[in-house]
Amino acid sequence: xxxxxxxxxxxxxxxxxxxxxxxxxxxxxxxxxxxxxxxxxxxxxxxxxxxxxxxxxxxxxxxxxxxxxxxxxxxxxxxxxxxxxxxxxxxxxxxxxxxxxxxxxxxxxxxxxxxxxxxxxxxxxxxxxxxxxxxxxxxxxxxxxxxxxxxxxxxxxxxxxxxxxxxxxxxxxxxxxxxxxxxxxxxxxxxxxxxxxxxxxxxxxxxxxxxxxxx
Amino acid sequence: xxxxxxxxxxxxxxxxxxxxxxxxxxxxxxxxxxxxxxxxxxxxxxxxxxxxxxxxxxxxxxxxxxxxxxxxxxxxxxxxxxxxxxxxxxxxxxxxxxxxxxxxxxxxxxxxxxxxxxxxxxxxxxxxxxxxxxxxxxxxxxxxxxxxxxxxxxxxxxxxxxxxxxxxxxxxxxxxxxxxxxxxxxxxxxxxxxxxxxxxxxxxxxxxxxxxxxxxxxxxxxxxxxxxxxxxxxxxxxxxxxxxxxxxxxxxxxxxxxxxxxxxxxxxxxxxxxxxxxxxxxxxxxxxxxxxxxxxxxxxxxxxxxxxxxxxxxxxxxxxxxxxxxxxxxxxxxxxxxxxxxxxxxxxxxxxxxxxxxxxxxxxxxxxxxxxxxxxxxxxxxxxxxxxxxxxxxxxxxxxxxxxxxxxxxxxxxxxxxxxxxxxxxxxxxxxxxxxxxxxxxxxxxxxxxxxxxxxxxxxxxxxxxxxxxxxxxxxxxxxxxxxxxxxxxxxxxxxxxxxxxxxxxxxxxxxxxxxxxxxxxxxxxxxxxxxxxxxxxxxxxxxxxxxxxxxxxxxxxxxxxxxxxxxxxxxxxxxxxxxxxxxxxxxxxxxxxxxxxxxxxxxxxxxxxxxxxxxxxxxxxxxxxxxxxxxxxxxxxxxxxxxxxxxxxxxxxxxxxxxxxxxxxxxxxxxxxxxxxxxxxxxxxxxxxxxxxxxxxxxxxxxxxxxxxxxxxxxx
Numbered sequence: 001x002x003x004x005x006x007x008x009x010x011x012x013x014x015x016x017x018x019x020x021x022x023x024x025x026x027x028x029x030x031x032x033x034x035x036x037x038x039x040x041x042x043x044x045x046x047x048x049x050x051x052x053x054x055x056x057x058x059x060x061x062x063x064x065x066x067x068x069x070x071x072x073x074x075x076x077x078x079x080x081x082x083x084x085x086x087x088x089x090x091x092x093x094x095x096x097x098x099x100x101x102x103x104x105x106x107x108x109x110x111x112x113x114x115x116x117x118x119x120x121x122x123x124x125x126x127x128x129x130x131x132x133x134x135x136x137x138x139x140x141x142x143x144x145x146x147x148x149x150x151x152x153x154x155x156x157x158x159x160x161x162x163x164x165x166x167x168x169x170x171x172x173x174x175x176x177x178x179x180x181x182x183x184x185x186x187x188x189x190x191x192x193x194x195x196x197x198x199x200x201x202x203x204x205x206x207x208x209x210x211x212x213x214x215x
Numbered sequence: 216x217x218x219x220x221x222x223x224x225x226x227x228x229x230x231x232x233x234x235x236x237x238x239x240x241x242x243x244x245x246x247x248x249x250x251x252x253x254x255x256x257x258x259x260x261x262x263x264x265x266x267x268x269x270x271x272x273x274x275x276x277x278x279x280x281x282x283x284x285x286x287x288x289x290x291x292x293x294x295x296x297x298x299x300x301x302x303x304x305x306x307x308x309x310x311x312x313x314x315x316x317x318x319x320x321x322x323x324x325x326x327x328x329x330x331x332x333x334x335x336x337x338x339x340x341x342x343x344x345x346x347x348x349x350x351x352x353x354x355x356x357x358x359x360x361x362x363x364x365x366x367x368x369x370x371x372x373x374x375x376x377x378x379x380x381x382x383x384x385x386x387x388x389x390x391x392x393x394x395x396x397x398x399x400x401x402x403x404x405x406x407x408x409x410x411x412x413x414x415x416x417x418x419x420x421x422x423x424x425x426x427x428x429x430x431x432x433x434x435x436x437x438x439x440x441x442x443x444x445x446x447x448x449x450x451x452x453x454x455x456x457x458x459x460x461x462x463x464x465x466x467x468x469x470x471x472x473x474x475x476x477x478x479x480x481x482x483x484x485x486x487x488x489x490x491x492x493x494x495x496x497x498x499x500x501x502x503x504x505x506x507x508x509x510x511x512x513x514x515x516x517x518x519x520x521x522x523x524x525x526x527x528x529x530x531x532x533x534x535x536x537x538x539x540x541x542x543x544x545x546x547x548x549x550x551x552x553x554x555x556x557x558x559x560x561x562x563x564x565x566x567x568x569x570x571x572x573x574x575x576x577x578x579x580x581x582x583x584x585x586x587x588x589x590x591x592x593x594x595x596x597x598x599x600x601x602x603x604x605x606x607x608x609x610x611x612x613x614x615x616x617x618x619x620x621x622x623x624x625x626x627x628x629x630x631x632x633x634x635x636x637x638x639x640x641x642x643x644x645x646x647x648x649x650x651x652x653x654x655x656x657x658x659x660x661x662x663x664x665x666x667x668x669x670x671x672x673x674x675x676x677x678x679x680x681x682x683x684x685x686x687x688x689x690x691x692x693x694x695x696x697x698x699x700x701x702x703x704x705x706x707x708x709x710x711x712x713x714x715x716x717x718x719x720x721x722x723x724x725x726x727x728x729x730x731x732x733x734x735x736x737x738x739x740x741x742x743x744x745x746x747x748x749x750x751x752x753x754x755x756x757x758x759x760x761x762x763x764x765x766x767x768x769x770x771x772x773x774x775x776x777x778x779x780x781x782x783x784x785x786x787x788x789x790x791x792x793x794x795x796x797x798x799x800x801x802x803x804x805x806x807x808x809x810x811x812x813x814x815x816x817x818x819x820x821x822x823x824x825x826x827x828x829x830x831x832x833x834x835x836x837x838x839x840x841x842x843x844x845x846x847x848x849x850x851x852x853x854x855x856x857x858x859x860x861x862x863x864x865x866x867x868x869x870x871x872x873x874x875x876x877x878x879x880x881x882x883x884x885x886x887x888x889x890x891x892x893x894x895x896x897x898x899x900x901x902x903x904x905x906x907x908x909x910x911x912x913x914x915x916x917x918x919x920x921x922x923x924x925x926x927x928x929x930x931x932x
Contacts, residue, residue, distance in 0.1 A: 209618035
């Protein structure tokens with residue numbers, strides 16, 4: 001049954017103790033949500049919003065501390081959830097918030113915005129086809145799991161394994177230090193036994209060639 | 216394996232396969248030997264030195280690689296003329312093979328891809344398969360590894376739209392991993408661990424893959440007819456290129472690849488390779504043998520195997536399963552980069568993976584042919600620094616000869632036929648042989664085209680195709696030195712373990728922008744100018760010899776920008792240049808894909824800037840997207856592996872609930888990216904956020920939410 005409510009402002013210009021501006025904000029809030037649900041038919045949309053507001057106005061005198069928007073938003077949520085419960089035949093009492101999620105998914109999968117806008121939030125009975133579409137929509141992101149576990153087989157890389165772990169070999173740092181020391185000795189020997197002169201002659205050769213290039 | 220396969224395909228006797236390998240590679244070695252002798256003789260004429268030994272060694276390696284390429288062309292050409300029975304499609308009469316009761320999964324691993332292009336490609340494949348009437352035997356899996364929350368939510372939304380439009384709920388599945396460990400190979404492994412045992416085969420596709428329905432059915436029939444085959448790789452044709460660069464690559468792929476791959480199949484036969492996508496794989500042996508171990512040691516060689524495909528094929532072959540290239544099956548498509556820079560970015564990734572194969576090369580038990588595949592892959596990149604070293608050594612010898620005061624001692628050629636030739640004529644002969652070896656496969660591809668009237672027409676006629684080959688050759692001559700410099704850099708930085716980060720390419724509708732091209736190519740230009748100056752100073756004649764290489768470097772910026780232009784690609788097309796069969800007579804799948812992308816282009820403003828965290832806003836505020844998102848999370852929690860990962864993310868904990876409260880009150884910017892992902896991965900918090908965002912008065916929400924709610928309230932779809 002549609003609730004009988006006063007929808008006209010009283011003498012003070014208020015509805016259920018709230019200003020018209022407050023109810024306007026509440027209207028926008030509820031309309032936005034239904035718009036997000038892709039209700040595009042204006043008369044339908046307007047009727048749904050008004051019904052939610054009427055429910056909020058019913059509650060309003062008992063809860064003077066709460067804004068019209070808060071009341072309307074809560075009523076909208078309740079109204080939609082109750083409707084989902086009725087259509088999907090799930091008791092709203094004691095259900096978690098998943099009922100709303102399941103309901104929205106059912107709306108999407110049965111293409112409510114495209115095919116069944118006129119049935120949304122309408123009290124039953126609903127067309128059989130619509131009820132079936134809502135109740136029978138299932139949602140599968142994947143088939144049943146058939147769990148197993150792939151196990152990598154080790155690759156025998158032979159001597160490469162040893163090479164790739166070179167840094168972890170015992171004493172490798174010590175041996176590297178000795179090798180560096182040896183290289184240093186070789187370098188000193190080379191420089192002091194004519195190597196320096198060879199470098200000098202190479203450099204002068206290069207300088208000569210650069211001069212030649214510039215000419 | 217518990218159920219060892221019964222051999223029904225008659226594999227080529229080992230000795231005969233060995234003979235093919237011997238013949239093929241001996242041809243390359245013989246050619247290399249002869250030309251190297253000629254080159255050594257040339258070097259001998261000006262007096263031998265250590266640097267000449269280095270130069271000759273480099274020449275031998277580089278020429279051998281070129282000769283191997285040339286032999287692929289030559290052998291492939293003759294195989295296409297005389298035909299062969301040694302290809303997977305000719306081995307069995309598979310067309311009548313029944314595939315009732317055979318289940319195949321078509322998997323698309325994706326990672327932050329363009330969702331519009333990806334889903335339209337998938338739709339084209341799905342619809343094509345539907346037309347064959349065999350859709351019931353296949354399931355599609357979108358295996359997302361996307362880390363960008365906006366992409367994640369958009370993928371979910373587009374997936375739910377697609378399954379509703381195609382009535383494909385229960386046929387096209389979507390799964391996103393919470394942690395993308397081990398990238399693509401880990402993604403596939405995760406799929407196999409969860410659902411692999413339901414499917415006898417799986418077809419691995421890339422995000423840009425499109426496959427014809429008949430081709431998919433043929434692949435399954437081929438597998439059913441050949442129980443010892445572990446995988447069949449198709450040869451994807453490049454399609455949908457619009458820029459000049461993309462169209463040139465596409466043309467080269469379509470014209471040359473059939474000849475080259477026929478040559479490859481000549482020696483590889485049932486020991487073929489896997490390129491990571493557009494291939495069908497037998498699930499059971501893949502699961503048993505192809506899970507990749509971590510390599511010992513540190514990066515760049517140690518750790519996770521990056522280029523997994525070659526290694527997976529090698530592991531399959533090690534266990535005596537066969538791998539074939541079904542190169543004559545049409546209807547397998549992919550896309551390629553649209554600019555030089557995009558191409559180089561892809562090369563950088565591949566380079567790291569291929570170099571890593573240097574370790575796998577020595578793994579015990581691998582087949583020799585697998586090692587050959589790996590080695591050729593490695594040399595695909597190592598050849599560049601070798602080429603650079605060759606050029607530098609040559610310059611060094613020239614410089615040394617000129618400025619040491621040592622006179623040339625031109626001696627006669629050792630070869631009696633060249634005794635009266637001057638050094639320059641001798642050098643020109645070597646150069647011409649090198650050019651012939653490089654160009655011969657292209658020429659043979661043209662001859663191959665000339666023999667086939669319908670194919671010739673599909674390329675826009677022989678004249679257009681010839682002009683295309685000339686254009687492609689000029690372009691690749693300019694492109695090659697850039698690849699040389701890039702590859703050299705990639706090889707050196709990879710070996711040094713340095714990670715080179717590249718910023719995302721700045722593209723506009725026309726292509727690469729000039730500033731970005733300068734940032735990426737200034738080094739190439741500088742090297743070209745300095746090198747050019749140096750050779751000019753040395754000898755102007757030498758400079759002119761080096762011009763093709765230097766021109767590529769000096770002109771790299773305009774080359775990069777202009778070839779990335781769609782307008783030039785379109786102009787070349789209207790001039791009949793670089794036409795491919797998929798352009799002149801596009802297959803239905805490609806027509807469908809392109810027309811749908813056009814519709815998206817016209818109806819969605821893709822260039823409009825998206826608000827930050829648009830994905831989060833959509834997942835919270837949109838009643839349907841929120842429902843899909845939450846249900847996907849809920850279903851995933853049933854998998855114990857994911858349940859454990861959810862716990863790792865803190866899903867269901869008070870901490871995440873508090874983060875949810877913070878996101879509402881302060882806006883998403885106040886959370887770290889990892890915290891936002893944790894919130895989005897918690898189904899209970901996402902349900903609560905949806906409710907709270909719509910219930911709370913605006914003054915209790917962050918300004919960002921108010922703006923987003925207003926935006927959602929005015930959206931038309």
